[in-house]
Amino acid sequence: MRANGSYLALGLIAVGVGAWAANNGSAPEQLDAPAVAAGCARQFERAQRVDMESFRDYDAETFRAGHISDTVTVFASGAARYGIDAVMEALRSHFENREAVWAWTEKYRVVDGCKTAFILYETTYDIPSNGYHQRALTGVTYTYRHGKWLAVADTGTLLPN
Secondary structure: OHHHHHHHHHHHHHHHHHHHHHHHOOHHHHOOHHHHHHHHHHHHHHHHHHHHHHHHOOOHHHHHHOEEEEEEEEOOOOOEEEOHHHHHHHOHHHHHHOOOEEEEEEEEEEEEOOOEEEEEEEEEEEEOOOOEEEEEEEEEEEEEEOOEEEEEEEEEEEEOO
16 A cells, blocks of 8 residues: 555655646756757758768768658759759769869858758869869758758759859
8 A cells, every 4th residue: 555655655656746837837848949050050050061971971871860761962063952852862973973072152041949950151062083173052941840950942042253
């Protein structure tokens, strides 16, 4: 009987804590909003760096994991691909051939708390073996889902060489 009383006491404590939280707001609501936003901005910094570096380093698995399933990519050529499978198929030669040199310089960014973010890069994409060179502005929009930043859309605009 004593064991049952202990369980009952623990249950009542849990109910009391739950009632207190319900009346006083959940823990995330009580956190300092600027501190939460700063944490999301730091997390975004890591996520966008992983996105760019995984493409540069031919890490297809990491690149794929950093995008929502219904992502869209509009290439600088104007070609568009809808959904991560179509995007990965369009980029297959990049990841398989492993010869392109991808470089980027950040031009602009905005992070809206733990909701959305946008970053604009000036990029170059070179394939030395055939002399291919492309310079573009590349904008990437991200969303914050299930505790992580994921790319939603990637759009390229050709720049003169």
